[in-house]
Amino acid sequence: MTNRHTKLIEMVNDNKKIEVSKLAEILNVSQVTIRKDLGMLEEKGLLRREHGYAVISPSDDINSRLAFNYEIKKKIAQVASNLVSNGETVMIESGSCCALLAEELAYNKRDITIVTNSVFIASYIRKAPFAKVVLLGGDYQKESQVLVGPLAKKGAEDFFVDKLFVGTDGYNPKIGFTGKDLMRTETVKAMGKNANKIIVLTESSKFHQQGVVAQFKTEEVNYVLTDNNISEDVVELLKKDKVEVQIVSAD
Numbered sequence: 001m002t003n004r005h006t007k008l009i010e011m012v013n014d015n016k017k018i019e020v021s022k023l024a025e026i027l028n029v030s031q032v033t034i035r036k037d038l039g040m041l042e043e044k045g046l047l048r049r050e051h052g053y054a055v056i057s058p059s060d061d062i063n064s065r066l067a068f069n070y071e072i073k074k075k076i077a078q079v080a081s082n083l084v085s086n087g088e089t090v091m092i093e094s095g096s097c098c099a100l101l102a103e104e105l106a107y108n109k110r111d112i113t114i115v116t117n118s119v120f121i122a123s124y125i126r127k128a129p130f131a132k133v134v135l136l137g138g139d140y141q142k143e144s145q146v147l148v149g150p151l152a153k154k155g156a157e158d159f160f161v162d163k164l165f166v167g168t169d170g171y172n173p174k175i176g177f178t179g180k181d182l183m184r185t186e187t188v189k190a191m192g193k194n195a196n197k198i199i200v201l202t203e204s205s206k207f208h209q210q211g212v213v214a215q216f217k218t219e220e221v222n223y224v225l226t227d228n229n230i231s232e233d234v235v236e237l238l239k240k241d242k243v244e245v246q247i248v249s250a251d
Contacts, residue, residue: 004029008037009070012047012054020052045124046070062120062145065096069203072227075248076201077101080165080225083199086110091159093188094118094146095167097201106131115159117152117187120145134159141184148183153190164195168202169211173237176218178211185213197222204230204250218243 077100106128138152179185227250
């Protein structure tokens with residue numbers, strides 16, 4: 001993906017809906033080029049095309065969340081991929097950073113097996129030649145394209161992996177990491193039961209938010225990968241609970 005593609009995503013995300021002609025003018029390329037770019041980005045699920053416009057999906061849609069802060073999330077995913085070796089089996093839940101990590105692993109590692117509850121991730125990396133995907137069953141949440149509930153939890157508990165990669169909706173120093181959706185959060189907890197390491201991938205902005213459901217206690221998490229806008233106070237709190245923090249430059 002080129003710098004132009006990244007700028008395109010940012011502009012569409014900022015405007016929610018923007019004319020193809022305006023994008024071409026700002027980026028100083030032809031409308032034909034912009035349409036080709038938009039077609040590629042639409043195929044990756046980062047935006048939608050309407051007649052003469054590029055549009056971001058509704059806010060809880062995984063495509064919309066993927067496009068928001070895309071460049072930061074991509075950098076976090078690239079660094080996180082270094083924690084995984086060729087031939088490894090990992091578990092990845094349904095967050096947007098996690099989807100980009102799955103892409104990194106699927107296309108840049110050999111013989112990777114990804115166990116996930118995300119239909120979106122399974123589809124997103126379906127063309128990767130050397131990656132195997134194990135998709136957990138369960139109740140399907142349409143907007144987030146994630147599988148949750150008793151079947152997903154039971155399936156997750158049958159796997160023993162070294163690493164589980166998760167996103168988060170928020171953080172509270174007293175509670176730990178939090179989620180917005182009860183069923184989604186309970187499923188992620190089940191995915192963590194048989195993982196040796198729980199690794200949180202998130203933009204720093206999530207440390208200024210709080211979900212309504214407890215996800216993981218801070219001491220249950222082994223690694224946090226985030227951007228350099230995280231406050232020193234939060235870093236110290238995480239390290240106090242023996243969490244290894246890896247900071248990625250957002251610049």
